Amino acid sequence: MSICNLKVDRIIIHQIYRKESDNIKPPEKGDQYINFVPSAMADFEHRVIISLGEDSKAIEMQILDQGPDDLPTLIDNCINDSDDDFKESSYKIAYKLAQAQFDKGRGISGGIVVIFTGKQGYPQSEILGVIKAEIHSGYEKYVDPITNQISLNHIEELLLTPNSKLFKTVGFCKKQNTNPNSTDLNDKWSVLIFDNQISQADGKVSAEYFYRKFAGCGYPETSARTTKLFFETTREFIHNLNVSSEQKYELFNALTTYLKVDKSSIIDPNDFAESYFDTDTRDSYKVHLVQNSIPVTAFTKDIEFIESKLKLHKVTFSNNVKLEADPQTFSNDVIIRPYVGEKDNNESGQQWTQIIVKSELIVKK
Numbered sequence: 001m002s003i004c005n006l007k008v009d010r011i012i013i014h015q016i017y018r019k020e021s022d023n024i025k026p027p028e029k030g031d032q033y034i035n036f037v038p039s040a041m042a043d044f045e046h047r048v049i050i051s052l053g054e055d056s057k058a059i060e061m062q063i064l065d066q067g068p069d070d071l072p073t074l075i076d077n078c079i080n081d082s083d084d085d086f087k088e089s090s091y092k093i094a095y096k097l098a099q100a101q102f103d104k105g106r107g108i109s110g111g112i113v114v115i116f117t118g119k120q121g122y123p124q125s126e127i128l129g130v131i132k133a134e135i136h137s138g139y140e141k142y143v144d145p146i147t148n149q150i151s152l153n154h155i156e157e158l159l160l161t162p163n164s165k166l167f168k169t170v171g172f173c174k175k176q177n178t179n180p181n182s183t184d185l186n187d188k189w190s191v192l193i194f195d196n197q198i199s200q201a202d203g204k205v206s207a208e209y210f211y212r213k214f215a216g217c218g219y220p221e222t223s224a225r226t227t228k229l230f231f232e233t234t235r236e237f238i239h240n241l242n243v244s245s246e247q248k249y250e251l252f253n254a255l256t257t258y259l260k261v262d263k264s265s266i267i268d269p270n271d272f273a274e275s276y277f278d279t280d281t282r283d284s285y286k287v288h289l290v291q292n293s294i295p296v297t298a299f300t301k302d303i304e305f306i307e308s309k310l311k312l313h314k315v316t317f318s319n320n321v322k323l324e325a326d327p328q329t330f331s332n333d334v335i336i337r338p339y340v341g342e343k344d345n346n347e348s349g350q351q352w353t354q355i356i357v358k359s360e361l362i363v364k365k
Contacts, residue, residue, distance in 0.1 A: 065216030
């Protein structure tokens with residue numbers, strides 16, 4: 001899933017601090033809601049969409065901790081709080097984040113905790129989001145109204161800028177048509193988490209205090225199945241493309257390399273599409289994924305079910321000649337391109353294939 005059509009109705013902020021001693025410093029409590037003008041609210045909603053929307057790196061996670069003091073339960077209980085009650089509930093959320101950071105150690109900076117509620121989706125349903133934004137400095141353009149001279153005003157505390165990666169976001173999105181008798185919060189809530197570190201090779205470790213200790217969530221157990229379906233569905237799409245065999249070979253090789261060689265811990269279908277398909281093909285590809293129940297947002301990569309298929313990349317020609325190698329060797333050391341061969345009975349050049357291997361031939365006994 002992904003966030004869309006977001007309408008935020010209330011925002012409150014608290015401040016948490018870096019660990020400086022053996023005793024946790026309580027967060028600074030905010031007791032006023034943020035009253036943005038319409039343009040500022042629209043910009044805030046846009047920033048959330050960038051973090052949790054379809055083209056984001058957000059990952060859908062599974063709720064693991066469902067005890068009375070865990071964040072998912074707290075959110076389930078406070079989503080419909082009155083404004084006065086929500087000030088207290090939101091502070092509890094900020095305190096839980098401060099505690100998670102404190103337990104992690106001294107290496108994590110403080111920052112502002114932005115907590116918001118609203119509606120999202122079609123049809124709209126409730127959402128509660130938490131953004132942890134680190135504070136940094138910057139400059140604001142200033143134009144003198146008399147001289148029109150352009151200068152810069154220094155801003156000591158700046159956050160949530162468009163290019164800033166110093167923030168983490170979790171969105172709890174209420175599902176439609178939930179079973180009122182279910183005691184599993186996963187049946188009631190979908191959870192999306194964005195953290196720039198999640199997309200790195202060691203993202204699971206780096207972001208653990210946020211998604212696990214604070215949010216009470218973890219990577220879904222179905223990641224291996226989703227990865228397998230992505231691999232098979234993408235291969236099917238490439239096979240049915242109206243392009244040359246050589247182009248299909250390049251795309252098959254790119255898919256194998258993307259899954260086997262790329263060190264990222266996530267699969268992002270949007271990134272794959274933008275890297276290897278033209279604009280029209282990208283749209284068709286995304287539709288194909290959706291039709292086969294594959295998410296078009298980022299999800300955790302787990303090649304357990306397809307590892308054997310990724311060990312060797314095979315190419316078969318019409319005369320049953322076969323060429324195989326590991327994906328990285330294919331990518332780096334094998335060149336395959338079309339070649340016009342001898343003329344056939346119709347005096348047309350036959351379609352052959354030229355293969356160049358960047359290595360000497362070794363004949364084994």
